[in-house]
Each structure stands twice: as structure tokens, then as C-alpha cells.
Amino acid sequence: MNAIELLVQDHKTVKKLLDELSATTERAVKTRGELLARIEQELKVHTELEERILYPAIKQAGGREEEKMYHEAKEEHRTVDALVLPDLLGTATDTVEFAGRVKVMKELLEHHIEEEESELFPTARKLLGKQALDDMGQAMQAHKKLLGAGHSAA
Numbered sequence: 001m002n003a004i005e006l007l008v009q010d011h012k013t014v015k016k017l018l019d020e021l022s023a024t025t026e027r028a029v030k031t032r033g034e035l036l037a038r039i040e041q042e043l044k045v046h047t048e049l050e051e052r053i054l055y056p057a058i059k060q061a062g063g064r065e066e067e068k069m070y071h072e073a074k075e076e077h078r079t080v081d082a083l084v085l086p087d088l089l090g091t092a093t094d095t096v097e098f099a100g101r102v103k104v105m106k107e108l109l110e111h112h113i114e115e116e117e118s119e120l121f122p123t124a125r126k127l128l129g130k131q132a133l134d135d136m137g138q139a140m141q142a143h144k145k146l147l148g149a150g151h152s153a154a
């Protein structure tokens with residue numbers, strides 16, 4: 001699996017978990033907690049793979065436009081990691097407030113994923129070429145194992 005294929009597969013996993021979480025009600029306290037913990041873990045690993053391996057390669061190989069994309073994408077990561085997700089983790093799962101915050105996080109992530117898949121990843125394909133993407137895919141898989149994420153793919 002090359003780097004892009006691996007990241008797109010992660011996106012599918014996260015989108016599915018977000019759909020499941022959105023479908024829960026205040027009564028599903030345990031399920032909400034479990035789904036949120038899984039989303040947190042998936043995002044942590046995925047974001048790290050992108051920021052450590054793919055993003056720097058795009059920035060390095062590209063020009064001004066790619067540098068802008070790089071900063072925009074990192075800023076979107078930071079919004080979720082530093083603001084939205086911590087707030088959600090601190091919100092009681094038996095409240096309507098929780099559902100509201102899930103909706104916002106889902107919208108942000110779906111927007112971010114859509115931009116990666118329609119702009120950033122095609123740019124990476126063009127700039128980096130097959131061999132580099134294959135090598136990065138290997139590095140990502142190794143890094144995932146290291147982070148203990150190997151068992152999270154359901």
C-alpha cells in the first residue's frame with residue numbers, strides 16, 4: 001500500500017466512526033465514550049503520519065502554493081487536536097451539548113479530508129512520484145506498528 005492509499009483508508013475508518021458517533025443519543029453513554037476514544041486514537045496516529053512523513057515531502061518538493069496548502073492543512077489539524085477534540089473529551093456524554101460538539105468536529109474533519117483527497121493528495125502524486133509514495137507507505141506502516149495502532153484497523 002502506498003502512502004496515499006494508506007491515508008485514504010484511515011479516512012474511511014475515521015468517517016465511519018464519526019457516522020456511528022453522530023447516530024448515538026444521550027442514552028448511549030458507554031458507546032459514545034468508546035467511539036470517541038477510538039476516534040482520538042485514530043486521529044493521533046493519522047495526523048502524526050501526515051505531519052511527519054507526507055506533508056514535509058510535499059512542502060519540500062513544491063513551491064509557494066504547496067507551502068500554503070501545507071500550512072492550511074496543519075492549521076486544520078491543530079484546530080481539531082488542540083481545541084475541538086479536547087473540549088469534546090471534557091464534555092459529558094449524556095448531554096445534548098456533546099452531540100452539538102460532535103457535529104462540529106465531524107464537519108471540520110469531513111472538510112479537511114475532502115481537501116486532502118481532492119487537492120493535497122493529487123498534488124503529492126504529481127510531485128513525488130510512485131517510488132517515493134511506495135517508500136513512504138512502508139515508513140507509515142512501520143510507524144503505525146511502533147505506535148501500537150496495528151490492531152485498531154477493524
Ligand SMILES: [Fe+2]
Pocket residue numbers: 047050073077112116
Ligand atoms: Fe490531515
Ligand SMILES: [Fe+2]
Pocket residue numbers: 007011046050113116
Ligand atoms: Fe488525512
